Amino acid sequence: MLATVPASAGFGVAELQLDIDDAEHERRQAASLGVATGYGFGGLDVLMALPHGLPVPFESLTDHQRAYIRRAPAGICTVADGQVVRHVARPCQVRLATVRAxxxxxxxxxxxxxxxxxxxxxxxxxxxxxVHYPEKLLEFGYYGIGVCLQHPDGHLETLVEPRPWRTKRHSPEAWWFAETAYGQFLAQQSSPHAPTLSPAS
Structure with a gap:
């Protein structure tokens, strides 16, 4: 499922194109679980240390990891017979951030x-x-940022192609970003008439 949402506070003015993980979204809905950002990066760091869907001996974890798991909301993970299983996964992939200016x-x-x-x-x-500022478009291209000109009739003319995104490594910060974007998606689902973003100058 593709969705477009505004960026969360702290990330600036942008529209985010999300590829929602339908299976994870449905699982969270069934478990009444929204975003999994409780306890900050530390919590996601704990979750990333656990393989998804595979049991791990609870006693093999650190005190910090066990403490997080004990207080984690339902739907995050389960502990049974001395084993912990992580159920939660990243709910979406952010494909594109679009800034209007x-x-x-x-x-x-x-x-x-x-x-x-x-x-x-x-x-x-x-x-x-x-014509005096072609170097500015070159600068956007150098940083891999696409540029489109929106004509009065709404037609978009591509001036610079955006560099395709390739995930270099998985990190708690990237997961946090996906969760906050997913939170915006959930907010938009409950209130579809979201305010329009103001463009950057």
Whole structure:
């Protein structure tokens, strides 16, 4: 399932294109589990140390890991017969962050750059670059940020192709980002008339 949501607070102004893991979403709905960001990066760090769906001896874990698992909400993991099994998985993959701006400015570049470690990035502008600033588009291209010009009729003209996103490594921070984006998706599901984002300058 593809969904578009606004970025969460702290990540700047952008629209995020999500590829929702339907099976994980349905599992969480059945378990009344929303986002799995409780206890911050430390909690996700614990979860990443456990293989998904495979039992691990509970006593083999550190005191910190056991403490987290004991207080984790239902649907995160289960402990039975001295074994712990992690059920929760990343709920979505963020494919693209799109920033809207009047022009291909340094501010727009900076807004898109915030998503460098998480997904592909694109800026949609409404004012065509002047002939005096072709180097600005080159700078966007250098950083792998796509640029599209939105014409008055709504047509999007690609000026710079965004660099395809390739996951370099899995990290608690990346999982946290996916969870916060998923939280925006859940909020949009419960309140479909979400406010429109203001563009970057």
């Amino acid at each position: 009047a022009s291909a400015s340094q501010l727009a570049l900076g807004a898109a750059e915030k998503f460098t470690t998480f997904c592909a990035r694109k800026v949609i502008i409404t004012r065509a670059p002047t």
